Amino acid sequence: MLLEVKGLSVNYGHIEAIRDISFGVAEGTITTLIGANGAGKTTTLKTLSGLRKVREGKVTFDGKDITDLSPERRVKLGISQSPEGRGCFPAMTVRENLDMGAYVRSDRKSAAYAQDLDRVYELFPRLKEREKQAAGSMSGGEQQMLAIGRALMARPKLILLDEPSMGLAPKLIQQIFSIITEINQQGTTVLLVEQNAAQALKRSHEAHILETGEIVRSGSGKELAGDPAVKAAYLGGDV
Amino acid sequence: MNLVPAPVAATFSRIGARFDNRPAKITLAVLGVLFVYALPLLNIPLLTTPDSDFGGVLFSVAAYALIAVGLNIVIGYAGLLDLGYVGFYATGAYTVGVLTQYHWHWPFFLALPVAIVVTMIAGVMLGAPTLRVRGDYLAIVTMGFGEIIRLVITNTEWLGKSGGIAKIPMPPTIGTPPQPGEPGGLFGIPHISWSTFPNVVDVGHETHFLSFTVLDAIPFYWLIVTALLLVLLGDKLLKDSRVGRAWEATREDEDVAEIMGVPTFRYKLLAFALGAGIGGLSGAMFATRQTFIQPASFALLLSMLFVASVIVGGAGNRWGAVAGGAVVAYLPERFRGFTEWRMLVFGIALIVLATWRPEGLFPPRRTRRAKAAEAEIEELEGDAANV
Numbered sequence: 180m181l182l183e184v185k186g187l188s189v190n191y192g193h194i195e196a197i198r199d200i201s202f203g204v205a206e207g208t209i210t211t212l213i214g215a216n217g218a219g220k221t222t223t224l225k226t227l228s229g230l231r232k233v234r235e236g237k238v239t240f241d242g243k244d245i246t247d248l249s250p251e252r253r254v255k256l257g258i259s260q261s262p263e264g265r266g267c268f269p270a271m272t273v274r275e276n277l278d279m280g281a282y283v284r285s286d287r288k289s290a291a292y293a294q295d296l297d298r299v300y301e302l303f304p305r306l307k308e309r310e311k312q313a314a315g316s317m318s319g320g321e322q323q324m325l326a327i328g329r330a331l332m333a334r335p336k337l338i339l340l341d342e343p344s345m346g347l348a349p350k351l352i353q354q355i356f357s358i359i360t361e362i363n364q365q366g367t368t369v370l371l372v373e374q375n376a377a378q379a380l381k382r383s384h385e386a387h388i389l390e391t392g393e394i395v396r397s398g399s400g401k402e403l404a405g406d407p408a409v410k411a412a413y414l415g416g417d418v
Numbered sequence: 419m420n421l422v423p424a425p426v427a428a429t430f431s432r433i434g435a436r437f438d439n440r441p442a443k444i445t446l447a448v449l450g451v452l453f454v455y456a457l458p459l460l461n462i463p464l465l466t467t468p469d470s471d472f473g474g475v476l477f478s479v480a481a482y483a484l485i486a487v488g489l490n491i492v493i494g495y496a497g498l499l500d501l502g503y504v505g506f507y508a509t510g511a512y513t514v515g516v517l518t519q520y521h522w523h524w525p526f527f528l529a530l531p532v533a534i535v536v537t538m539i540a541g542v543m544l545g546a547p548t549l550r551v552r553g554d555y556l557a558i559v560t561m562g563f564g565e566i567i568r569l570v571i572t573n574t575e576w577l578g579k580s581g582g583i584a585k586i587p588m589p590p591t592i593g594t595p596p597q598p599g600e601p602g603g604l605f606g607i608p609h610i611s612w613s614t615f616p617n618v619v620d621v622g623h624e625t626h627f628l629s630f631t632v633l634d635a636i637p638f639y640w641l642i643v644t645a646l647l648l649v650l651l652g653d654k655l656l657k658d659s660r661v662g663r664a665w666e667a668t669r670e671d672e673d674v675a676e677i678m679g680v681p682t683f684r685y686k687l688l689a690f691a692l693g694a695g696i697g698g699l700s701g702a703m704f705a706t707r708q709t710f711i712q713p714a715s716f717a718l719l720l721s722m723l724f725v726a727s728v729i730v731g732g733a734g735n736r737w738g739a740v741a742g743g744a745v746v747a748y749l750p751e752r753f754r755g756f757t758e759w760r761m762l763v764f765g766i767a768l769i770v771l772a773t774w775r776p777e778g779l780f781p782p783r784r785t786r787r788a789k790a791a792e793a794e795i796e797e798l799e800g801d802a803a804n805v
Contacts, residue, residue: 228677254679262677268670270784279667282660283679313787333679 180239181206181368182227182258182337187236189219189226196222197392199236204337204385209359209369211379211400213413214389220372221263223389224339227370228260229253241336254283257336261326264345269315273306276314276325280332298365299328302358320351327358337368344375356382376413380404388413454643458636459609459625469754473625473635477707478747480642481700486727486743487649487736488696493725494734494782495657496689497669498549499557502564503724505544506694508716509537510701512571515583515711521576526589530702537698538691545690549683552672564721572713582712586705589641592628603629603637630706638707645703646740649696653736656692665689666784730771732778734785741779745771 180203189197197219204210214220225231227238229250238246245253259280267276277299278287286292300307303324309317314325323343330338340359344352356378363369373379380386383400388409396409403409458473466472485507492500513533517524524532548559571577596602603626611620625636656662667675668682675682705711723746731742749767753760777785 225673230673230676249681250676251679251681254677260677262674266671266674266677268667268674270670270788271666272787275663279663279675279678279680282663282667313784313790315788316792329678 208384211383259333259335263341267314280329482743482747486739490739492693502560505567506697507701510698511705541694734782738780
């Protein structure tokens with residue numbers, strides 16, 4: 180397992196946001212956490228990237244205990260996140276945003292850096308066109324692409340994607356998900372958090388259903404997509 | 419609505435493009451710096467304050483500009499609203515007062531770096547516990563800090579209580595030491611007098627180079643302008659580095675900056691300490707120029723004027739801060755002829771500025787960029803509505 184979460188509990192003040200959850204992300208896979216609003220998906224991701232303090236439990240990444248590491252150290256170890264919603268720096272240009280994604284890297288002038296930038300522009304040609312435009316002036320879909328591209332600029336082993344399909348048009352959702360698959364095939368492990376269960380389950384190797392802070396069901400993407408209970412709750416019954 | 423007509427704007431950008439080459443830029447910068455140093459000697463009509471000593475006014479202008487550049491690091495770069503900046507100004511002034519006069523007799527230029535360091539430590543001590551609170555709360559906590567510093571001074575015997583510290587020595591004069599009726603210094607530089615045109619060189623009215631006396635504020639102006647230029651240079655180097663990018667990201671979205679691997683707390687603390695140090699530097703200059711400081715010189719109102727300088731100039735742009743500080747210090751002196759109406763006129767002037775340029779006199783590039791993007795979206799929406 181590249182990432183292993185054991186008995187994780189996180190509080191927001193006195194409110195338990197997630198309670199004793201355990202799951203793993205195997206290297207090279209797409210793993211998905213499915214859940215409704217308030218199920219604890221975003222909290223889980225924020226905890227994994229170090230923004231929230233762990234009350235109980237243990238997080239291991241690449242064989243290393245990272246439970247109490249700072250966000251900075253985690254990015255350096257190879258975990259990077261594309262935050263929920265329009266998580267770009269709105270007044271910075273597209274290029275400046277991408278450079279911020281590589282903040283922990285010190286090889287800004289190297290060929291490897293230029294290569295990574297090219298790779299992001301290849302995945303998202305729109306970003307290349309808008310390189311010098313303020314991120315805040317782009318559409319929701321473009322900002323989502325920028326957030327994913329920016330996370331890739333840190334050269335992560337594991338990329339955490341927080342609801343990349345949120346608020347996007349159906350056609351764009353398709354496109355984003357196929358790009359996520361492509362990123363995964365290029366060798367980056369993906370932990371995806373989604374409400375859009377139909378698309379996410381189709382694309383992921385492993386999936387876990389999160390309900391009010393607890394994992395209630397786990398299985399392969401296909402299994403869960405075929406599960407009647409999951410169908411009823413997340414796929415609108417007749418998918 | 420755009421106040422500058424498009425053809426005018428186009429002409430300006432063409433002029434700007436012409437100065438794109440480096441030698442021209444450097445020549446222009448050198449000329450600008452020379453002009454700034456020569457300003458108090460030139461007696462430029464209208465600009466020169468008729469009712470107060472222009473050298474003294476320029477000293478305040480440069481002091482405010484320096485303070486605004488320091489506070490701009492805190493407010494403009496790191497996005498932290500500090501309403502207690504006067505506390506650092508006072509700390510710098512009192513460190514110099516205590517070291518050069520009240521308890522010890524250090525020379526000014528030895529006390530100056532110590533004052534900066536002490537103020538930076540004060541900045542870290544205030545920042546470490548308070549920078550964890552965000553937004554409005556930080557403003558309140560810092561405002562309290564400014565008042566606490568003043569009240570502690572007022573009630574501390576060791577710091578001269580409300581009586582203050584008098585006879586703070588000036589920086590040592592280089593060259594002939596000043597005697598009564600003899601200003602000393604290295605050499606005299608005549609002022610310019612336009613009323614006796616064409617004999618504009620006023621030999622009867624000289625400023626003596628590097629002679630620090632109560633009679634002539636101009637050498638103090640030169641001293642603080644030098645400090646200002648050095649601080650501006652450091653500010654540019656820092657802003658263009660990783661540190662500047664970290665501040666920008668932190669100001670825009672702290673959580674996202676953290677996710678990128680920016681240790682935001684450390685960078686906020688750095689901004690706070692650097693801003694404090696520059697405030698302390700300015701306070702030290704103030705102490706040696708005034709030769710007398712007391713708690714009443716560091717009222718809360720000053721903090722407000724400092725923040726106003728940054729906002730009026732355009733938070734986030736160092737040249738905006740310089741301009742804002744200059745405006746806030748200069749206008750009340752220029753309006754001295756209005757006697758008791760002076761502050762009213764000053765207030766109206768600030769309101770006019772705020773209405774005419776809500777982003778400040780010289781907003782930073784990001785503000786202009788955001789505005790341009792907004793206009794573009796508006797235009798697109800307008801087109802869509804017309805279809």
